Amino acid sequence: MNLSQQEWASQLEADNNAVILDVRTDDEWNDGIIPGAILNDIYKGQGFIYKLEELDKSKNYYVYCKAGGRSAQACSIMKQMGFENTYNLEGGFMNWEGKVAQP
Template sequence: MKFHYLLVTLLVINLGCVQSNGKHITEFSQNDIESGILMDVRTPEEFSEGHLDNAVNIDWFEADFIKNVDTIDRARPVYVYCKMGGRSAKAAYVLDSLGFDKVVNLEGGYDAFIANKSN
């Protein structure tokens, strides 16, 4: 367990040194995930208040985050989002470092998605 905390901490520290593959959430469509996975890294409470269709909720703040993402097929594209984009950027970096083939951070987060939807 301590190893997981250390790994996440080291990965977050190095986050600024790596460019991640990103796409603004308003440019995302359900067609993008035909063969991929949509991952919401917000808390279960946030998730229950609303989320994108077909999203899987894996809480970034959960101590077992790395163990929980280990159940996901690394060969499938993973599209990650959160409330505003901070947690998903960190999670995308972790997923990339764990060997997932394609990880896309949906920038702007759920708030930007909802704001765009209401326009």
């Protein structure tokens, strides 16, 4: 499900079953992250899938990338793998106005 920046942030804040998933590259990750995010680079192909398989499917996943394209793709893959609740950050990290942390 695609959520606007505001919807994504407010829903995340109220969700105590949330996991924030960053699907960008290591270099992008090093530019700053949404606090609490875990990294799983979608460009790693099968490695990306292996890391997804280790995650708890009962959690709610808030997924982002730089602009929203890769994270939409990640949400689609996750749905196929049985993840019920995935939320894509529309506009991605480059439009993020919330807190930013250094990894």
